[in-house]
Amino acid sequence: MKVERAQRLPAERERQLRHDSLQGALAGIRHRYGPGVVRWGGDRQSSGLETGAGSLDALFVPGGIPRGRLSWLAGLPGEGGASLGLALLAGVSRDLPVALVDFEQSADPGDVADYGGRLENCWWVRAPEPEPGWAAARSLVLAGVDFCLLLAESWPQVGRAVPALLQAALEERGAVALLVGGMEVPASVGARLGVRISCRRESWTMTHGDVAGIRVRLEVARSRLGAPGAGCRLEIGFPRPYPNRTGIVDLGGLAADDGDLEELLAQAVVG
């Protein structure tokens, strides 16, 4: 609304000075260590894979699950993480090739079909051992899979190179890898994670005494792309016993978004 020009000018000047000093520092580093030492984190890596649930996409800084990075949806069994992961996989599979690496060998592909996914776009990796599973994820990402879901209740130790190779493949192809399940990951995997989101069950959705869905609360526990703390609530309708309620229902974010209205709010007079 009313713009206080006299107050804005110093901020503009300060921003310009910061920009100039940053450019100077970058030029110095590149001159000393080579032109490739500092790279933009933008381009394809910075964009996100939109899930269709606005509040969930808003948890990630690019807006959607970040491409080129490993993300982790942490949660105990029965907290809704696996259902959410399968529903997300189904959503992406409508248009893009996807892969599911199932370390527990417990996921039902029929659920993906019931969530509206296209099974002809899905590749299923049933990995009894960790090494083949991670290797398959990397190979499929390099071959062109856009979304790779890795599902486990507990994550066994893997060598440092294994997640590093998957991360490199993700960066190269601009793909997304989402780890779902468990409360701990090996240090080698944790070092490569871009975002950790905790998934907790709020309640079951009951219909005529049947469990028809689950309400979950997601919170960003750790993020290399932005500040943690944001959260949202989702309801995932199970395919059975009421198929007409299947899917993700966005129940909204946990934090109010006042955005650029701070100035206006500051001017608001109460009393």
Next chain:
Amino acid sequence: MRAPSRLGFLGFPHLALILVWRAHPELVSEAVLVGASTVAGREVVLAASSAARARGAHPGQDFRQAELACPEAVRLRADPIAVDRLREQLLLALYDFSPLVELVDDSEAYLDLGGRDPRWETEAARAAHLGRSVQRILGSAPAVGVGQSRFVARAAAARAGSGRIRLVPYGAAASFLADQPVAGLPLPPRTVEQLIGFGLLTCGDCATIPLPDLQRQLGPDGITLHRLCLGQDTAALTPRRETPPCAVRKVLAGVVENSESLRFGAPELAAMLAAELARRNLASGRLRLLLLDEDAAGGMVGAGQPGVFCDEVATPARVATSQELLPPILSLLSRARCRVLIVELQALDLAPPPAAQTRLWAVADGRREEIGRAVARLQERFGPELVWRVELRPQHPGDIPEERLVWSTG
């Protein structure tokens, strides 16, 4: 216990004047008279800029008289179709904040802001978004006032000025109005003259006089004056309920108390609203659900009113088809906890639907061969049972995965 009454007031230039300024930005600071014809064929002033009003012209005046009062004013005719379109956009924005909206003379609006809106934590944040939303539509920042009654809200907006917000907390109206001149009160001119003659120049002066004395001296106007000065005027809003943005309404065969039963009617509601949206070629970014019981069904509808359940949900993307509408409708119905006779579903935040393109070929098709070669390498290295393809068995008999799915390693 009922929530305290909270009304919002927005003051902005007349919509016809805003359209003139859009077409002729050079006239923003000039004296402008926008005319329109009445049903009787008489030419009257529909809107006058502040410069023209300062010279004696005013809306509703005969156009010739206004020309005589302000001969240097630029005279233009209003475009009624464009004004209607802008009014509809404005109402859509206002309905986004309240189901109860009153638009007065295309230059003022009242909204029922009672109850809490889960989108914003504070009343100030809600009012700020309201002001910013209207500014986006009109291109002109409104004056926003919030108070416990119409008069308080209007006085708050007048004191805030254009582009500002003034909130008067519940119960603080009398102290806020203490300095308000009686000349600005909505009372007959004769009554105002009487008050000034008595030496009662402000609302604070009048508030000290006992009600029986005011009533004895001024008659019915005394009661009105007393209520106005204490911020207790009770004039209700006259909502534009006849033109909801885009809504469907269903009267149930009887009162339903079980919200689970309501959810089974969700597909029908989704189909009805999708048909209405398709008829208007619009998609919605927010849905509002109103559930009315038998007591509320016949009267005015407002959030926080007994017998009325009102809630809304924002959709991640604009929705238009029944399949897209169903999940948000289900989530709204799942929150309902009341007796229901009438279900009304309103589509807000309307815009043309995003363009849909025929799926000429799948994005994945070009990569299938490469993925197939990668799968073959993985199976050669780790065994054939590592990577699988799955298909649904045609006319599968049930939900048991072994019967329903066909697994293959090819």
